[in-house]
Amino acid sequence: MTVNLPATVSDILLDIEGTTSSIRFVVEVMFPYAREHVAEYLQAHWNEPAVQAAVDKLARDVGQPDALTWLGELNAEHERQGRVVAAVQQLMDRDAKVTGLKELQGLIWDRGFTSGQMVAHLYPDVLPAIEAWRSSGRRVWIYSSGSIAAQRLFFGHTTAGDLLNRFSGHFDTTSGGKKEPASYQRIALAIGAPPANILFVSDIADELHAASQAGMLTALSVRPENQPQPAGHGFGEIRSFAELAQA
Numbered sequence: 001m002t003v004n005l006p007a008t009v010s011d012i013l014l015d016i017e018g019t020t021s022s023i024r025f026v027v028e029v030m031f032p033y034a035r036e037h038v039a040e041y042l043q044a045h046w047n048e049p050a051v052q053a054a055v056d057k058l059a060r061d062v063g064q065p066d067a068l069t070w071l072g073e074l075n076a077e078h079e080r081q082g083r084v085v086a087a088v089q090q091l092m093d094r095d096a097k098v099t100g101l102k103e104l105q106g107l108i109w110d111r112g113f114t115s116g117q118m119v120a121h122l123y124p125d126v127l128p129a130i131e132a133w134r135s136s137g138r139r140v141w142i143y144s145s146g147s148i149a150a151q152r153l154f155f156g157h158t159t160a161g162d163l164l165n166r167f168s169g170h171f172d173t174t175s176g177g178k179k180e181p182a183s184y185q186r187i188a189l190a191i192g193a194p195p196a197n198i199l200f201v202s203d204i205a206d207e208l209h210a211a212s213q214a215g216m217l218t219a220l221s222v223r224p225e226n227q228p229q230p231a232g233h234g235f236g237e238i239r240s241f242a243e244l245a246q247a
């Protein structure tokens with residue numbers, strides 16, 4: 001079943017992972033990149049305030065009051081860095097969603113994207129659809145659980161180039177969780193359009209359910225790498241953005 005794009009749709013709200021881009025990119029490229037580069041990154045940037053701030057938070061992630069208490073007993077800088085590297089590996093092994101780790105990963109990814117060592121994946125149908133929507137006067141927005149800073153880094157360095165100027169704005173979990181209807185009401189208010197004029201595209205049926213409860217139109221993104229969604233979810237499915245045919 002394809003999804004018609006009614007003329008009343010003024011705004012399109014896009015999820016990232018499983019929608020504009022492969023979920024495999026994060027798992028198979030971004031996380032391994034952080035893991036492989038953390039040691040050399042710390043060595044090169046150890047004394048920068050942003051790195052020290054992240055290490056201080058990482059100390060709390062591992063149950064220490066601060067970086068000084070955690071690392072102060074180690075005399076050599078390389079030993080302190082070694083302890084931080086080991087902590088990062090362990091936290092990543094158990095997929096911990098903790099502040100210091102996320103912050104340090106963000107710094108390493110920033111370096112990876114801006115240096116061109118990492119290029120964000122984008123399905124080939126995404127940019128042509130965005131251009132078509134924009135030329136019909138529609139606005140395009142992003143809503144992802146990744147931070148707005150991470151979203152901007154991602155879309156600033158994609159396989160189709162820097163796409164940041166195509167988007168009217170970004171939303172993350174500071175607007176609320178993606179499975180909560182209230183988040184979509186907040187986003188509609190921020191966009192300044194009635195929910196009925198907004199189409200939300202995501203690979204997760206529960207997110208579409210929340211958006212639909214808030215009054216938005218929805219389309220389920222079905223990409224080869226995505227998790228199958230519960231049978232009978234009832235949402236219109238697209239396998240390419242080209243299927244969001246303009247009525």
Ligand SMILES: [Mg+2]
Nearest residue numbers: 015017018203
């Ligand atoms: Mg997704």
